[in-house]
Amino acid sequence: MLSEKEKPICPFCDGKNVELYSSFGTAQLVRQYYCQNCKTVFESIRWSGTADASPEQTQGIQTVGVVGSGTMGSGIAQTFLQSGLSVTLYDIEDEILESNSRNIITNIEKMKVKGKITPEQAESANRNLKVSTKLTDLSGLDLIIEAVPEIKSLKIELFKKLDAVSDPETILATNTSSFSVTEFAANLNHPQRMIGIHFFNPAPLMPLIEIVKSQLTDQTTIDRTRDLFLQIKKRPVICKDTPGYIVNRIARSFYNESLRIVDEGLATHEKVDRIMKKAGGFKMGPFELQDLIGIDINYNTTQSLFDNFQSESRFKPHYLQKEMILANRLGRKTGKGFYKYE
């Protein structure tokens, strides 16, 4: 047993009050230090993102703006709505917003039918969703998170505009998969409120949240963000602002090597997926996962890591992905990727 002085910080939330806990890992009993807060959350998780969150519990964060209503933006909006927060969803065109907000409402209805949320929660989620194509409608909110395509210049320009329309106390967050959060913060008048909140796909179901602290993020912003996610039953992990953070850096090899295996004719993409699932125990194979993520999003993420790691060959994007983008085979969102979708 370690003395109070020797105890490490919590590996999940950087909290200080850690205790030694035992849990079953994949094959053996794991003994690990983490904090009471994270323990409570882990033990209570059956599935994530439904807890009702009062203003005191969420550190005053009750109103959220989500910029970009695609795969991630829609999932992020749904996650907050299910927890009783209000969401203003912004996108560039009314038609896009109409179609994507309809999907969110359908998904919430499905959750109700499955008994995952109560009829009252579903009703308040529908009531709490607003949509807009005007950036000024995001002023006065507690948190704004961006989920626009993985294009650095687009995000930099967007944050300059968000900086101008929002209050200085509003937390500004990016869901970027790979870019430097510090670079976005450096362009703001109030850079201490900028943070990375990296959700995983599908956002309402995946518990892990990588909270990326930039060189300029202040402790209050980190604490408020972490507490919000603990409250809505996610698993926030604080990460350094390095290219790809933790998961996306590891995942590059997963995608790149599988693309090379197929390209070298060693196996078809169907076979690779089958092996990884049936023999490897993965929930999805690398090609199913790329279709879910979006070939364009995944390609841009790999390119960003390649650029940031000074063109190290292990991060080099595969030409097959580039060709699929040119052919608009972007995965599920365009109905065709490695597989076909109805």
Ligand SMILES: NC(=O)c1ccc[n+]([C@@H]2O[C@H](COP(=O)([O-])OP(=O)(O)OC[C@H]3O[C@@H](n4cnc5c(N)ncnc54)[C@H](O)[C@@H]3O)[C@@H](O)[C@H]2O)c1
């Ligand atoms: N897809 C994933 O699995 C995944 C996982 C984690 C993080 N991310 C990150 O999330 C972000 C969004 O990815 P996605 O998969 O949801 O993309 P997507 O292509 O599905 O959606 C992007 C949305 O942004 C909108 N948009 C484009 N330009 C805009 C602008 N100027 N202002 C407002 N909205 C605009 C588009 O109309 C679209 O609705 C990216 O940074 C990506 O790296 C993606």
